[in-house]
Amino acid sequence: MRLNLKADNIFLFVIIRILFPVIAVCAIxxxxxxxxxxxxxxxxxxxxxxxxxxxxxxxxxxGAKLTLNSAVIFSALIxxxxxxxxxxxxxxxxxxxxxxxSSWEKALANAGQILATVWLVSIVQTGLVNQQIPIxxxxxxxxxxxxxxxxxxxxxxxxxxNNYPFKRVFYSMMKTGSTGYLLLMFIAxxxxxxxxxxxxxxxxxxxxxxxxxxVVFRQYLSSHRELENKVQEINQLNNSxxxxxxxxxxxxxxxxHGHSYRVAYLGKLLAEKAGLSEKEVNDVYFGGILHDVGKxxxxxxxxxxxxxxxxxxxxxxxxHPVIGYEIVTRAGVFPELLAAIRSHHERIDGQGYPDSLKxxxxxxMARILAISDAFDAMVSDRPYRDGLSIESALERIQYASGxxxxxxxxELFIEEVKKMVESGEMQEIIEKTKKNVAVHT
Amino acid sequence: MFLDIIVISxxxxxxxxxxxxxxxxxxxxxxxxASIALQITSGFIPAWGGxxxxxxxxxxxxxxxxxxxxxxxxxxxxxxxxxxxxxxxxGGKMPIDLSQAKKLGISLDPLINGTDFKHNVLDSSxxxxxxxxxxxxxxxxxxxxxxxxxxxxxxxxxLIQRIMNKPLILKHIREGKNYAPKS
Numbered sequence: 001m002r003l004n005l006k007a008d009n010i011f012l013f014v015i016i017r018i019l020f021p022v023i024a025v026c027a028i029x030x031x032x033x034x035x036x037x038x039x040x041x042x043x044x045x046x047x048x049x050x051x052x053x054x055x056x057x058x059x060x061x062x063g064a065k066l067t068l069n070s071a072v073i074f075s076a077l078i079x080x081x082x083x084x085x086x087x088x089x090x091x092x093x094x095x096x097x098x099x100x101x102s103s104w105e106k107a108l109a110n111a112g113q114i115l116a117t118v119w120l121v122s123i124v125q126t127g128l129v130n131q132q133i134p135i136x137x138x139x140x141x142x143x144x145x146x147x148x149x150x151x152x153x154x155x156x157x158x159x160x161x162n163n164y165p166f167k168r169v170f171y172s173m174m175k176t177g178s179t180g181y182l183l184l185m186f187i188a189x190x191x192x193x194x195x196x197x198x199x200x201x202x203x204x205x206x207x208x209x210x211x212x213x214x215v216v217f218r219q220y221l222s223s224h225r226e227l228e229n230k231v232q233e234i235n236q237l238n239n240s241x242x243x244x245x246x247x248x249x250x251x252x253x254x255x256x257h258g259h260s261y262r263v264a265y266l267g268k269l270l271a272e273k274a275g276l277s278e279k280e281v282n283d284v285y286f287g288g289i290l291h292d293v294g295k296x297x298x299x300x301x302x303x304x305x306x307x308x309x310x311x312x313x314x315x316x317x318x319x320h321p322v323i324g325y326e327i328v329t330r331a332g333v334f335p336e337l338l339a340a341i342r343s344h345h346e347r348i349d350g351q352g353y354p355d356s357l358k359x360x361x362x363x364x365m366a367r368i369l370a371i372s373d374a375f376d377a378m379v380s381d382r383p384y385r386d387g388l389s390i391e392s393a394l395e396r397i398q399y400a401s402g403x404x405x406x407x408x409x410x411e412l413f414i415e416e417v418k419k420m421v422e423s424g425e426m427q428e429i430i431e432k433t434k435k436n437v438a439v440h441t
Numbered sequence: 442m443f444l445d446i447i448v449i450s451x452x453x454x455x456x457x458x459x460x461x462x463x464x465x466x467x468x469x470x471x472x473x474x475a476s477i478a479l480q481i482t483s484g485f486i487p488a489w490g491g492x493x494x495x496x497x498x499x500x501x502x503x504x505x506x507x508x509x510x511x512x513x514x515x516x517x518x519x520x521x522x523x524x525x526x527x528x529x530x531x532g533g534k535m536p537i538d539l540s541q542a543k544k545l546g547i548s549l550d551p552l553i554n555g556t557d558f559k560h561n562v563l564d565s566s567x568x569x570x571x572x573x574x575x576x577x578x579x580x581x582x583x584x585x586x587x588x589x590x591x592x593x594x595x596x597x598x599x600l601i602q603r604i605m606n607k608p609l610i611l612k613h614i615r616e617g618k619n620y621a622p623k624s
Contacts, residue, residue, distance in 0.1 A: 032569070044571050048588060056614050098515040099611040 016160045017105060020112025020153075027115040028090070031083040043084055047076055051091035057214070067092065068210065070181070071188030073118065074146060078139060079192055082122035089114040106161060113153040121146045139189040147181055180217060187213065238333055242286060245293050245327075252296050253303055259376055262429060264288025266372035266417075273412050280364070287340025287365050291373065294324025294341065306383040318353045321345055339363035344370050347404045367406040371397060371413050374405070390421055445581040446594050450601035459605030469507040476500040494559065495533060498525055512611050513603060516596030523589030527572035536563040537574040541585045544577055 054068035069092040077085040090111060097107040121142050128138045155170040191206035249260060268285040276284070295303060298320055302313045309317065325342040328334060343366035346352035348359055352370075362370075378393040388396075394414050401410035420426040467473075476497040483493035502521055508514040528535050537560040542549055553562060563573055574585045586594075602609050 041571050041575055045576060045588070048591070056611075094519055098512050098519070101510055101512065101515070 012156070012160045016109045016157060020110075020116070020157075021105075021108040022112070023116045023119070024108055024111035027086055027119055031086050040080075040084070043080060044087055047072065047084055047088045048091055051088040052095065055092045055095035068184070070146070070150065071184055071191075071210075073114075074143070074185060074188050075192040077118065077122060077125065078142070078189065079196060082118055082125075085118045085122070086115055089118055106157075109157050109160075113157055114150065116153060117146060117149045120149055136193070139193070140186075143182070143185045143189055147178065147185060151178070151181075183213065241331065241333055242289060246289055248296060249293055255380070255382075259380065260289050260292055262376045263291060263369060263372045265429060266375065266413075267369045269416055269420075270368050270372060270409060270413050273416055274368070274409060276364070283336050284340070284365050284368055286334065287337045287344075288369055288372065290324070290328065290334070290337055291340050291344045291369055292320065292324065293327055294320035294322065296327070297323040304383060308384060318345070322354050337365075340365045340369050342366075344373055346370065348406055349403045352404075362406075368409055371405050371409055374400075375413070375417070390417065390426065394418070443590075443594060443597060446597055447601065449581065450598045451605070453598075454602050454605035454607050457602070457605075457607045459602065459607035461604070462606055464604055465511075467504075467508055469504050472500045472504040472507075476504065495528075498528075511600075511603070513596045513599035516592050516599065520589040520592030520594075520596060523572045523592065524587060525589075527569050527587060527589065530568040531561065531573070534561040535559060535574055535587070536561055536567045536570070537585055538563045541575060541577040544579075545583055545585065 050072045051069055054072045057068045069088065073085045073088045073092075076088050093107060093111045093114065096102070096110060124145055125138070125142055128141060133141075151173050152170065155166060155173055158164065158173075159166045159169050187206075187209055191202065191209070194202040194206065246260065264285045265288070267288040268281055271281040271284040298317060302309065302316055305313065321342045321344065325338055328338055328341055340363075342354070343352075343357060343362055346355065346357045346362045346366060347370075348362070348367075350356050350358035352362075375393050375397060378396060379387045379390055381387045394417060397405060397410055398414060401407045417426065420429075479493045479497035479500070483489065483497070486493070498521070502518070502525075505514050505518045505521060509518065524535065539549070539562055560574070563570060563575070567573060572587060572589060574587045574590075576586050576588070576591070578584055578586050599609055599611075
């Protein structure tokens with residue numbers, strides 16, 4: 001649940017621009033004041049190099065850029081003291097500030113975020129040590145807290161600086177980045193204890209593990225990317241199929257081509273206004289482009305006849321939804337668009353064709369396209385009559401609402417068209433499609 | 442002071458195929474020249490050493506600030522900051538660790554007597570001891586450096602790569618893309 005936007009922003013502003021930097025400054029001052037052992041200088045230098053190295057060794061996972069440095073920070077925390085951990089954290093913050101040339105505010109907020117995490121984890125650590133919890137259990141608990149706090153606070157920062165909704169950022173970070181993060185941390189924890197027990201040579205297997213992990217992640221990531229590319233390719237192929245069909249319709253009957261784009265465009269606007277999902281809205285659009293594809297199978301004399309049609313000819317034209325349905329079924333792609341093609345001439349009262357579907361039996365897509373199809377047919381000039389004015393067309397839609405058209409969609413449609421006429425957008429679309437320029441979304 | 446690092450950086454850049462064709466643009470160049478000049482002067486006038494070095498530090502931070510968009514400059518800023526903190530919290534001179542300085546093999550008398558214009562002795566009353574000259578670096582030229590100096594050396598190395606038109610793009614390294622720079 002999102003708060004009112006203004007309250008949201010002030011709240012965030014206080015946290016990011018004031019609280020985090022304050023935490024950073026406090027953490028650093030306390031650390032500097034409490035701690036000055038000469039023996040530790042070598043630790044500082046060692047961890048300087050470790051952190052510099054770690055900050056430039058990325059492990060890319062799906063969600064986040066995983067920094068090896070969390071492992072270094074954690075190792076400092078459990079082996080030595082929170083001051084060294086904070087030092088490592090600060091080195092990384094500096095590296096990020098340099099590498100990404102970010103602003104002071106971001107660097108300070110980042111510092112606050114990671115130092116707060118270290119601080120919190122060290123407090124819990126003291127508590128656990130006092131309770132004499134077994135060491136490896138301690139480590140595991142601390143890892144979970146570290147990971148969770150770091151993710152939470154980073155998400156707040158990312159949300160603030162990029163204006164993304166918090167829930168989406170947080171959930172996506174948890175979902176995609178967590179496996180890698182936790183894997184890294186647990187290996188770091190175990191490796192650190194290994195070094196503690198067996199001495200510096202334990203760094204050899206530890207390094208091997210880290211390298212192997214980086215390689216595995218890279219492979220995983222690259223195969224994931226390949227998959228994404230394949231999906232993209234398929235989408236493009238589908239789109240070229242659509243374009244081909246649309247071009248075929250145009251070759252057959254130029255009127256229908258411009259008409260299809262207008263029906264698609266208006267249908268899409270109506271679907272958006274009715275609050276359909278993004279996928280459904282796109283389906284309406286593509287359904288609109290293809291809805292009259294069956295006209296390809298209708299003979300010229302009937303399609304282009306200047307006068308009124310005979311009963312026989314009318315029955316023949318009424319077959320175009322089924323013809324279109326057969327064509328697209330045989331192609332084997334776009335099963336979701338079949339409804340639009342077959343049922344766009346159905347009526348709510350069940351007196352439509354080809355299947356005499358009633359009310360809710362008619363798929364949503366078809367109900368939407370029925371309206372925009374009828375509207376465009378009314379306002380367009382035909383071989384046998386001139387086009388109606390937009391107001392008359394809207395009146396007729398209003399009149400047929402509930403019998404021929406879905407009342408809810410009809411009402412939204414009328415509202416939408418009135419708005420478009422006022423803003424001049426309607427004229428623009430008619431001009432574009434008359435010149436057979438597709439109205440792109 | 443860091444002549445050997447500078448030379449090594451140039452050699453590395455040459456090996457990577459860089460050439461001194463066109464130098465990248467820097468802002469506020471006069472400041473850095475003035476700063477270097479002051480440092481050199483302070484060597485000749487030890488009595489004013491502290492003041493001149495302090496002024497030189499001020500000028501160089503102005504130069505770094507105006508160029509802070511370059512990554513190498515930011516490293517200089519960090520290194521400068523560390524050294525400045527250490528120097529200013531210790532009476533305008535950089536404390537140096539005696540046990541490390543002994544390894545240098547030069548006379549330590551001016552240091553112990555307090556007449557050395559740049560350094561004083563590290564002892565228990567030194568503030569921020571971990572930012573002072575405590576690291577002994579035997580190669581290529583033996584010296585005792587501080588952590589700030591490490592950052593400054595990194596900055597100098599990157600800067601020279603950039604001057605020779607072979608910049609190391611840190612962002613790519615960090616993201617694990619290619620190590621080859623784009624230029």
